[in-house]
Amino acid sequence: MIGVPVxxxxxxxxxxxxxxxxxxxxxxxxxxxxxxVDNQAPDSTSGAGVQTVQMLADRDVDTVxxxxxxxxxIAALEPLGIRVxxxxxxxxxxxxxxxxxxxxxxxxxxxxxxxxLRRA
Amino acid sequence: MAPSLTRETPVYTAFPVINEDLCTHCGKCARxxxxxxxxxxxxxxxxxxxxxxxxxxxxxVCPSGAxxxxxxxxxRTGVSGVPGDPDFGDGILHTGEFSAEKIIEAVLEIPxxxxxxxxxxxxxxxxxxxxxxxxxxxxxxxTEPTPFALSDMKMVVEMLGNLKVPAGVFLNKAGENEGxxxxxxxxxxxxxxxxxxxxxxxxxxxxxxxLLLREYPEAESLFRHLWQLIKGMGDK
Ligand code: SF4
Ligand code: SF4
Numbered sequence: 001m002i003g004v005p006v007x008x009x010x011x012x013x014x015x016x017x018x019x020x021x022x023x024x025x026x027x028x029x030x031x032x033x034x035x036x037v038d039n040q041a042p043d044s045t046s047g048a049g050v051q052t053v054q055m056l057a058d059r060d061v062d063t064v065x066x067x068x069x070x071x072x073x074i075a076a077l078e079p080l081g082i083r084v085x086x087x088x089x090x091x092x093x094x095x096x097x098x099x100x101x102x103x104x105x106x107x108x109x110x111x112x113x114x115x116x117l118r119r120a
Numbered sequence: 121m122a123p124s125l126t127r128e129t130p131v132y133t134a135f136p137v138i139n140e141d142l143c144t145h146c147g148k149c150a151r152x153x154x155x156x157x158x159x160x161x162x163x164x165x166x167x168x169x170x171x172x173x174x175x176x177x178x179x180x181v182c183p184s185g186a187x188x189x190x191x192x193x194x195x196r197t198g199v200s201g202v203p204g205d206p207d208f209g210d211g212i213l214h215t216g217e218f219s220a221e222k223i224i225e226a227v228l229e230i231p232x233x234x235x236x237x238x239x240x241x242x243x244x245x246x247x248x249x250x251x252x253x254x255x256x257x258x259x260x261x262x263t264e265p266t267p268f269a270l271s272d273m274k275m276v277v278e279m280l281g282n283l284k285v286p287a288g289v290f291l292n293k294a295g296e297n298e299g300x301x302x303x304x305x306x307x308x309x310x311x312x313x314x315x316x317x318x319x320x321x322x323x324x325x326x327x328x329x330x331l332l333l334r335e336y337p338e339a340e341s342l343f344r345h346l347w348q349l350i351k352g353m354g355d356k
Contacts, residue, residue, distance in 0.1 A: 047171050
């Protein structure tokens with residue numbers, strides 16, 4: 001399952017710049033079926049990114065395509081075995097999925113570098 | 121002033137440690153934690169030690185008794201002066217930590233037999249400022265005659281009112297444009313205890329790490345007078 005933060009529930013949604021505070025995630029199953037889920041985290045004052053990671057993990061997401069992800073969320077994603085790919089130049093969901101399928105997104109690795117967990 | 125002191129007393133906070141042999145991955149701990157310090161999934165658990173506020177709740181809700189707590193150092197406190205009766209105490213929060221609450225608590229608990237204690241609170245109305253001011257006998261609001269400082273001060277006055285801490289005002293960089301501030305103090309019944317005039321030479325001394333008290337006799341008598349007034353008000 002792939003998880004992508006998006007701005008709307010349209011045919012080809014715009015990508016959301018934020019991760020933890022994104023309001024909607026689009027989940028794409030292996031057979032290509034899409035579902036939209038609300039992300040409750042925008043209301044939470046601390047650890048919005050971590051709560052988002054929990055939500056995605058509960059829905060069996062193993063791959064995240066997203067722009068900037070906060071260090072706390074990053075530190076939580078890796079031990080759960082969830083892979084992270086920055087979205088490059090993509091602006092819409094179909095663009096980023098195409099890049100991903102063509103292996104043109106570079107995986108963000110070495111996430112647990114020192115300091116990753118320590119940022120507020 | 122840059123007091124020389126060694127900060128030797130570590131301040132700790134707790135974080136949960138999950139015993140994977142007992143954990144059934146039910147997810148109750150993660151759903152309970154108000155600070156999102158725990159993630160629990162079928163595959164694995166993740167503890168974000170830095171987010172834990174040490175409430176102890178996750179161990180209580182865990183049905184399998186899988187949670188215990190470790191501790192980690194988040195900062196240190198230190199004192200200088202006479203052993204057993206220090207005249208200066210402070211604390212630091214280690215880089216990367218973001219909750220100063222326990223450090224402030226530890227600093228406030230440094231034992232001292234002296235009759236008075238001056239607590240230097242952070243500016244504004246942050247949690248740390250509330251924590252530092254809570255329970256004080258008297259608060260001295262140090263402000264400047266600028267619109268920005270006045271709007272900040274109004275919030276501080278409100279905070280002190282809620283904490284029921286009586287307050288007075290010290291006006292720094294006094295000179296022009298005091299009117300609005302003085303009118304506000306009067307409307308709030310806040311006594312203006314002393315003011316230090318705006319002065320280039322004072323500014324220079326402070327930037328160079330000097331003490332106004334030592335270098336300017338007029339400043340010394342001003343601060344003596346201020347202290348007498350504060351003692352009078354705090355002991356009331
Ligand atoms: S002790 Fe409280 S704050 Fe810390 S992880 Fe457990 S529930 Fe969260
Ligand atoms: S509540 Fe206890 S048993 Fe359930 S996931 Fe948390 S640690 Fe494991």
